[in-house]
Amino acid sequence: MSTDVLNPATEAVVATVEQHTAESTRDAIGRAADAFTRWRLTDPAERAELLRAFARAVDADLEHLAQLEVAEAGHTISNARGEAANVRDVLNYFAGGIERHLGDQIPVAGGIDITFNEPLGVVGIIVPWNFPMPIAGWGFAPALAAGNTVVLKPADLTPLTAMRLGELAREAGIPADAFQVLPGRGSVVGQAFTDDERVAKIVFTGSTEVGQQIMADAAKTMKRTTLELGGKSANLVFADADLERAAATAPYGVFDNAGQDCCARSRILVQDTVFDRFMELLEPAVTGVVVGDPAAESSEMGPLISAGHRENVAGFLDGVDVAFRGQAPAGAGFWLAPTVVLPRTPHDRIVTDEVFGPVVTVQRFSTEAEAIAMANDSVYGLSGSIWTRDIGRGLRVTRGVESGALSVNSHSAVRYNTPFGGFKRSGIGRELGPHAMDSFTETKNVFISTD
Ligand code: TAP
Numbered sequence: 001m002s003t004d005v006l007n008p009a010t011e012a013v014v015a016t017v018e019q020h021t022a023e024s025t026r027d028a029i030g031r032a033a034d035a036f037t038r039w040r041l042t043d044p045a046e047r048a049e050l051l052r053a054f055a056r057a058v059d060a061d062l063e064h065l066a067q068l069e070v071a072e073a074g075h076t077i078s079n080a081r082g083e084a085a086n087v088r089d090v091l092n093y094f095a096g097g098i099e100r101h102l103g104d105q106i107p108v109a110g111g112i113d114i115t116f117n118e119p120l121g122v123v124g125i126i127v128p129w130n131f132p133m134p135i136a137g138w139g140f141a142p143a144l145a146a147g148n149t150v151v152l153k154p155a156d157l158t159p160l161t162a163m164r165l166g167e168l169a170r171e172a173g174i175p176a177d178a179f180q181v182l183p184g185r186g187s188v189v190g191q192a193f194t195d196d197e198r199v200a201k202i203v204f205t206g207s208t209e210v211g212q213q214i215m216a217d218a219a220k221t222m223k224r225t226t227l228e229l230g231g232k233s234a235n236l237v238f239a240d241a242d243l244e245r246a247a248a249t250a251p252y253g254v255f256d257n258a259g260q261d262c263c264a265r266s267r268i269l270v271q272d273t274v275f276d277r278f279m280e281l282l283e284p285a286v287t288g289v290v291v292g293d294p295a296a297e298s299s300e301m302g303p304l305i306s307a308g309h310r311e312n313v314a315g316f317l318d319g320v321d322v323a324f325r326g327q328a329p330a331g332a333g334f335w336l337a338p339t340v341v342l343p344r345t346p347h348d349r350i351v352t353d354e355v356f357g358p359v360v361t362v363q364r365f366s367t368e369a370e371a372i373a374m375a376n377d378s379v380y381g382l383s384g385s386i387w388t389r390d391i392g393r394g395l396r397v398t399r400g401v402e403s404g405a406l407s408v409n410s411h412s413a414v415r416y417n418t419p420f421g422g423f424k425r426s427g428i429g430r431e432l433g434p435h436a437m438d439s440f441t442e443t444k445n446v447f448i449s450t451d
Helices: 022-039 044-060 062-073 077-098 132-145 160-171 186-195 208-219 243-254 272-287 307-315 368-376 391-400 436-440
Strands: 002-006 013-018 105-108 111-119 122-126 149-153 179-181 199-205 224-228 234-237 267-271 322-325 339-341 359-365 383-387 405-408 441-449
Touching: 013 062, 013 160, 022 122, 022 149, 022 179, 022 186, 044 062, 044 077, 044 132, 044 160, 062 077, 062 132, 062 160, 077 132, 077 436, 111 436, 122 132, 122 186, 132 149, 132 160, 132 199, 132 436, 149 186, 160 179, 186 199, 186 208, 199 208, 208 224, 234 243, 234 368, 243 272, 243 359, 243 383, 267 272, 267 368, 272 322, 272 339, 272 359, 359 368, 368 391, 383 391, 391 405, 436 441
Parallel strands: 122 149, 122 199, 149 179, 199 224, 234 267, 234 383, 267 359, 339 359, 383 405
Antiparallel strands: 002 013, 105 111, 111 441, 322 339
């Protein structure tokens, strides 16, 4: 069976991709399990050099990868270049970790006690369509670095960059069976990963619903899981903030990648004394977002990923009070203008549910305690921003907000050298940062008697 990959900006077919079956997936897992017996024993310096060679191959192919991402995912070309560069940087970062992934030597009576970081085996990585390249890299780079082999399923809508990364890995000398990219349906290939006893860990990014199902299925074989799921993050603007900057940057904190970002700051909460002024400043910032052909250097926002997804997002806007809208092209492509909504109650669907599109709500709060309570009034807890000139308040509020990745006076993007992941139903575990390789190893404790 094959699937057509569409350009979301034009609806033209970009490529037709053969899908894996459950049987061919099981065969690939078997080969990955076999390759693990050799890959885990590679000399650490040699493994590091192979990952660096992979990073160099990505760097040499950066513009091609970026153009592929524009074509299959509708990302703006400037974002797409940054995403390809992120894969390169993540590979280099974890290549540097291989020879520094230290164990402990623990003082005990009667001998010596040491720990080893043992790789898990075959890691199954399931990638969504919203950031096909970086999310793949955040999984495969630390997994391979720690000595595991990888089977990776890209999203059905966006398999092309992952397939190219698979080719580049082979060209760089990574053994073909140590890193395999298997395009196909989640219900077929993804499910085959979760069901297979030989897969030791699943790294999943996507919807909370599918994440919950994977966690339940993984429990049957006690697989390790890292889950990066949905978000409904708050952007808290206090009266003492640099309001001009807070308003000018707010659209980019939520409309980047057309709002198809689990970290989107999709609830703006503004202190009531400056609410009207903030809205005056926000309107030109929103209408000024350049929405258009993602291949154009000047574009700041492209289309949504698919017709079905645009329909879902547009459904959230039925019957809501729109404060103002930006612009979007007409004609072919899955376009939707950036939209600012004034909710009627804190329980409106537009406030509680992840829209995953270019839609933001704006609400008022009066006190710091109320701001924290409103930010935390969500089943999610992934990211968020706090705008204030009071450093004490900035710290108090970041400690109070139940989220995994917060920024003060910025909408900090995910960085490869800092941990990323969610509280509550935004997921389990952390990716990236100095400790990421730990989640791809088991700690083995060994006591050696000196008696
Ligand atoms: P999901 O259905 O969760 O898809 C994410 C990935 O999981 C895709 O590769 C998908 O495969 C795969 N998958 C689906 N069912 C599976 C199963 N039973 N076992 C294993 N893998 C499975 O997300 P979506 O449909 O793309 O988007 C739906 C909503 O999820 C969005 O509107 C958004 O709210 C949320 N979402 C969140 C994120 C992040 S970063 N948190 C990313 C994407 C979507 P296919 O190729 O068959 O789709």
